[in-house]
Amino acid sequence: MHICKVMKRKFTWKLLCLLALTLTLNAAWAGPKKPKRPKRVIFLIGDGMGLAQISGAMSTYKGKNAFERFKVIGLSKTSSADNYVTDSGAGATVFSIGKKAKNGAIGVDSAEKSQDGLFELLKIKGWGTGVVATSSITHATPAAFYSHVKSRKSQDEIAEYLVRKTCDIAIGGGNQFFNKRKDNRNLYSELTEFGYLTLHDTTWVEPNNHKIIYTCAEDGMPKMSEGRGDFLLKATQLASRNLQQHYGNYFLMVEGSQIDWGGHDNDYDYMAAELYDFNEVINAVLDAAIKDGNTLVVVTADHETGGLSLLENKDDKSTFKPSYSSKGHSGIMVPVFAFGPGAEEFAGIYENTAIHYKFRKLLGLDGK
Ligand code: MG
Ligand code: ZN
Numbered sequence: 001m002h003i004c005k006v007m008k009r010k011f012t013w014k015l016l017c018l019l020a021l022t023l024t025l026n027a028a029w030a031g032p033k034k035p036k037r038p039k040r041v042i043f044l045i046g047d048g049m050g051l052a053q054i055s056g057a058m059s060t061y062k063g064k065n066a067f068e069r070f071k072v073i074g075l076s077k078t079s080s081a082d083n084y085v086t087d088s089g090a091g092a093t094v095f096s097i098g099k100k101a102k103n104g105a106i107g108v109d110s111a112e113k114s115q116d117g118l119f120e121l122l123k124i125k126g127w128g129t130g131v132v133a134t135s136s137i138t139h140a141t142p143a144a145f146y147s148h149v150k151s152r153k154s155q156d157e158i159a160e161y162l163v164r165k166t167c168d169i170a171i172g173g174g175n176q177f178f179n180k181r182k183d184n185r186n187l188y189s190e191l192t193e194f195g196y197l198t199l200h201d202t203t204w205v206e207p208n209n210h211k212i213i214y215t216c217a218e219d220g221m222p223k224m225s226e227g228r229g230d231f232l233l234k235a236t237q238l239a240s241r242n243l244q245q246h247y248g249n250y251f252l253m254v255e256g257s258q259i260d261w262g263g264h265d266n267d268y269d270y271m272a273a274e275l276y277d278f279n280e281v282i283n284a285v286l287d288a289a290i291k292d293g294n295t296l297v298v299v300t301a302d303h304e305t306g307g308l309s310l311l312e313n314k315d316d317k318s319t320f321k322p323s324y325s326s327k328g329h330s331g332i333m334v335p336v337f338a339f340g341p342g343a344e345e346f347a348g349i350y351e352n353t354a355i356h357y358k359f360r361k362l363l364g365l366d367g368k
Helices: 002-030 051-060 088-097 118-124 140-146 155-164 187-193 231-246 258-264 268-292 353-362
Strands: 040-046 072-077 128-136 169-173 197-199 212-215 250-256 295-300 309-312 320-323 334-339 348-351
Touching: 040 088, 040 231, 040 268, 051 268, 051 309, 051 320, 051 334, 088 118, 088 140, 088 353, 118 128, 118 140, 118 250, 118 353, 128 140, 128 231, 140 155, 140 169, 140 250, 155 187, 169 231, 187 197, 212 231, 231 250, 231 268, 250 268, 258 268, 268 295, 295 353, 348 353
Parallel strands: 040 250, 040 295, 072 348, 128 169, 128 250, 169 212, 197 212
Antiparallel strands: 072 334, 295 334, 309 320
């Protein structure tokens, strides 16, 4: 009896040791916890949108502040391969290909070599891709996501890249680069042959198609002050809905293009109206992402424009006096806001190249 009890105790002890060992080994085998992968990404770029632009515009317009809804915030260093102060070509190229480029370049590295961008990598995985902008869809920022040219000025050539099918949906301005080209080609007809639905007028329609090139102006879209209304919001929702329905997984780049143009004009009211329009789009995108649960939302800028500061207003100390120090861009870091699966990756201070690699990691584009 007595011997039996001792044996039983020994056996229980051995069993417990074995269980502890198994648990420890299991934990070691599991490795570091992988971040949750998003099924959809909406990447919003406020061209020329620094902290002064956000602070100013969101004080001028008192609506719901979309930027304050983010818990994960980072800072991006914006220099290009050949200039501390980047232009929008190099500034968006770096997000797409992950390499610093020379100012003016689109989708090529500092040696002017074409490099695959996020859209090309995502297409291999069957994802839907799209760009929406208030500039021409062939302007530097959207162009960097689907084309590879040495100079941003080659907008006729940039438009030809849309025929190569790495971008499913493009909405913005830019008629002239499709049907009033130097080579007299009509790219709308060519795109139609490749299965794209092409729309090129200002009457807004809501098509249901997996490939849409929709240009609503000759060049850039009208300013907010000229009655653009909720074009950017409608275009973003149209692109998201179609990409969601036809692909499920998608990456959509949305640009508040003219925040930058207001900066170049040193026109605070122009800039603030454009930024507030962008804010309304971010609010809608966040509302949809909260409902969805699988959408990563990242908001940032390619650079700041105008060297804007908000100075004391001696006539009314409850407000400020906007003051520009330049008609060009500046080299100050720009904020990054992230929400959704993998958002925590975007906290911290890093080079703009890192944004590309964070997307790659989260979207499993490195074969991991
Ligand atoms: Mg731009
Ligand atoms: Zn600019």
